Amino acid sequence: MYSLSEENYLKAIYHLEQLHKKEVSTNALAEKMDTKASSVTDMLKKMAEKNLVNYKKYQGVQLSSLGKETAINIVRKHRLWEVFLVEKLNFSWDEVHEVAEQLEHIQSKKLTAELDKFLGFPKRDPHGDPIPDAQGKITLAKKKLLFDLVPSEEGVCVGVKDSTKEFLQYLDKHAISLGVKIEIIEKEAFDQSMLVKIEGTIKRITSSISKNLYISY
Amino acid sequence: MYSLSEENYLKAIYHLEQLHKKEVSTNALAEKMDTKASSVTDMLKKMAEKNLVNYKKYQGVQLSSLGKETAINIVRKHRLWEVFLVEKLNFSWDEVHEVAEQLEHIQSKKLTAELDKFLGFPKRDPHGDPIPDAQGKITLAKKKLLFDLVPSEEGVCVGVKDSTKEFLQYLDKHAISLGVKIEIIEKEAFDQSMLVKIEGTIKRITSSISKNLYISY
């Protein structure tokens, strides 16, 4: 249907739109796609021609409704495959991304539907991000940064903000993973580090960590 | 590593080599790839440059050892995915091919290895074709038409060539299905019908049937 490149542009535009809540600039997109601004301009013209985006010179770009629908479907596939890799094939959550980047482009309605069913219609991927349903509907996740919780609150780790390999490996080392229960014991005023109880053990968490961990409760 | 096109050429050459047991002609390859002979010539030159094939003008092409290894790995992935689709995702054996054609190009050693494990190290795909192991070794024989077996040979029904409703219903009626054991008792010279033992009972099978049933042994 659409080329690999087109799909990657759609996905990138989608994510940037979500992040900044407005039109996406050519430069921002070029950076995200790891390409040059001039290439982006070329591509946007072609995609506008195909009604995937709304683009006017010098005015940034937005997904059209067709483009958004397509992008969400790619995101849906990406996240379903991530669940598959972690739950069925023993991948750890920091290994799944690059494989899912490939799998998300597989074209088969039936495959996606059956995979969803096989996995038990999961609501979140291994990073805690919500999985759109077959109609593209995203039931918005109520998650907060650990940083924003106050003493005596508790919740379950559902995702990460920073998903670099380094961060994910750090979490692994400290036995922090999806689903673990975290309770705030106290918060230091001066450096904003927290004393938390994680699965029974008490640990100190710096703000650089707590600002990157999503908790739902 | 290699482009989608290169992988598809490798696979096509591999299958044609298996079929005819000699170098593959430019035209045969063009037909298989649904492209023009001139395009094939261009591609073969590039692939020879990369040491994937042995090619000399006007002399046809053969896979190099590197090319063969790569091709077999693609075939391995294709067949593993077919098993996955049929056994886990409720695909029927005639629906899997085009999806597997996409999935076979996913690059991840770990994915392939874990998928293999997840499926219990299957030896054959849903069409009865053998699945190469991680080292590229193919241990099992390929499937044959029932028609080509000789008395005292036996095997297991692994597929059909003709998949019309009529034929499948005929098979149903005679309790012939995937997985049943079939042994050849004798073969009539004049009409080439066969006397076979199927799951204990002896039956006569006409050549129009035996020419459409695949057996592995």
Place this chain on the structure above:
DNA sequence: AAAATAATTTAGACTAGACTAAAAACAATA
């Protein structure tokens, strides 16, 4: 063995998607 036919390769051109370098538009500041 020459002629006819078939198979293959070459030459030149096209498209998608990228690039560099330069020009144009927009934004910010004096």
Place this chain on the structure above:
DNA sequence: TATTGTTTTTAGTCTAGTCTAAATTATTTT
């Protein structure tokens, strides 16, 4: 408002992979 700096677009080029048409080599027939 004029100037400077940043962002975006244009113009022209490149590569992978394809194509058509023409030329070349192989094969078959006479």
